[in-house]
Amino acid sequence: MTPLLRDRSRRNATFAALVLLAAGTWAKSSVCAAQAGRAEQLARQQSSGTESPLPVFELHSGFWVNLHHFLYLQARLRKGNSVSMDSKRGTAPPNEVPASLIGFPAEEIRAWQAAVAFYAKDLAGRDLLLNSDMETINNRLSEMETCADLEGKSSTACRSGLQSDLVETLDRAAPVYRAHWWAEQDRANREWIAQVAPMVRQMGVQLSEQLADVYQRPWPARRLRVDVVWYGGPYGAYTSLNPTHLTISSHDARNQGVYGFEVLFHESSHALAGAVTEAIAREFRQRDKPIPRDLWHALLFYTTGELVRRDLAYGTMTIASLQGAVPSKYQPYAARFGLYSGAWEGFRGLLDLYWRPYLDGKISFDTAIARLASAQ
Ligand SMILES: [Zn+2]
Incomplete structure (x- = not known):
């Protein structure tokens, strides 16, 4: 199965792929309208005639979540924080370097540097997973994936409700990020998804059943939301549980090939x-x-x-x-x-x-x- 939803018409070029893990009848209530037609077609093709729910990874490359993590990285680089690996766990991969602004128009440099400074002031010192504000920000930005802005100018449904100075910062940094980094990072995210999806299809049902059995917990009945981001924190991935939300780096050298598949299921195991x-x-x-x-x-x-x-x-x-x-x-x-x-x-x-x-x-x-x- 190839990605089910590929909608480039939206301003932020959202991307989502559903990777189905098992044959069965699609639970209609859990599918958004845009995905239902193709999903049902696939479910019919695969149906074993059972009424069991269909375990699914919903893999996204979302604009705001990616911008948020990229600013977090840039701010940590500026502050000299560890960006790739906590010193308690293993050796650090080659250092990340701050994104170059050479040749950018002056107003873009100002907007971007202001955004990095905003993150450096407070957010960059917080843990992406353990800090509840960071968890809320990540969850909310994930939901805002298709929004052109976070203030609700384009649609009242796009009023993020996040702290106003953060919303302002992200809205101002967005055009700079979109013009210079997003296309490349989005491409890397999509490639990662395309690389992992066939492994999930081939081995995912078995592994999810094995993990549920080992941990004596049922595999989550609902779709697992996975945000694929260019930078995913010091460990390259993390999972928050209210609700279950996986965030995985496409760029992290540790998450490539079969290891990307292992990381996806390790992160899912947090829910078990x-x-x-x-x-x-x-x-x-x-x-x-x-x-x-x-x-x-x-x-x-x-x-x-x-x-x-x-x-x-x-x-x-x-x-x-x-x-x-x-x-x-x-x-x-x-x-x-x-x-x-x-x-x-x-x-x-x-x-x-x-x-x-x-x-x-x-x-x-x-x-x-x-x-x-x-x-x-
Ligand atoms: Zn873990």
């Missing part, structure tokens, strides 16, 4: 992690032990990486989208990009010993978590 975090908390408390920070997160990385590795090795994914990766030699993301270092140093060994037997079907979920807690 409830039973894991509860069980870890319970088992450590029962033993009067401090709960290791991030053990649950290392477990999520470990699990997705291991399942992708196994699915590749068993030949589920055999298509050209592997891009030269040798399935039997696939190194999961966390190992490949040095996540098991610093505070995460001991997690890999622990997970190998006590979590892997559960993935192998040898012990139960509760036993695996109990053993992890006993061993720590």
Whole structure:
């Protein structure tokens, strides 16, 4: 299936692709009118006659979300903050450099520098995921994707309701961003989506079922909103949960090829992690032990990486989208990009010993978590 919605007529050239994970009858209520016709056609083509909902990734390349993250990056570069990787987790990829303004008209330079200064003053010091204001901004800008402005000049539906100085900043920076960077970044986002979509179609149903099974939580029934952005924060991706909203960088060197596919499912796993975090908390408390920070997160990385590795090795994914990766030699993301270092140093060994037997079907979920807690 190719992208279902490709509407270049709108000013901001919005782009969305639905990647369907399973055959079934399309849940009409969850589809916007523009997508319904093609989606139903696809559902009919694929229908197995069941009434199950259709799990879907809804992948977007949205103008405002991209502008917001790009300004955040530029402001962090200006402040000298880490932009690509927290020092606690692995080694940093080559440094990003501030966007060049050489040759820009003076008024564009002024508008852009004012916007970067606005972000540098406060927003750039906040965490994209952990700060609730940043979460709200990201969610709201994602919803405003098709709006020409955020003040509601073009339509009352486009009144963002965000802080007025932020709205003003983004509206003023928008023409500069559109003229100089958006086309290239949007292209990179679309390419990333085109690269990942065939892998999702070929291996996504199986992997989503495996993850739901491992985490003892149903795969989310609603479409998963994914905003693909050129810059996606220090880790290249993050997921907020109210509602579930994935933001993934198309440009980050760690998110390419099969790793992009692994990242998509790692991020999705955040919506399934409830039973894991509860069980870890319970088992450590029962033993009067401090709960290791991030053990649950290392477990999520470990699990997705291991399942992708196994699915590749068993030949589920055999298509050209592997891009030269040798399935039997696939190194999961966390190992490949040095996540098991610093505070995460001991997690890999622990997970190998006590979590892997559960993935192998040898012990139960509760036993695996109990053993992890006993061993720590
Ligand atoms: Zn994560």
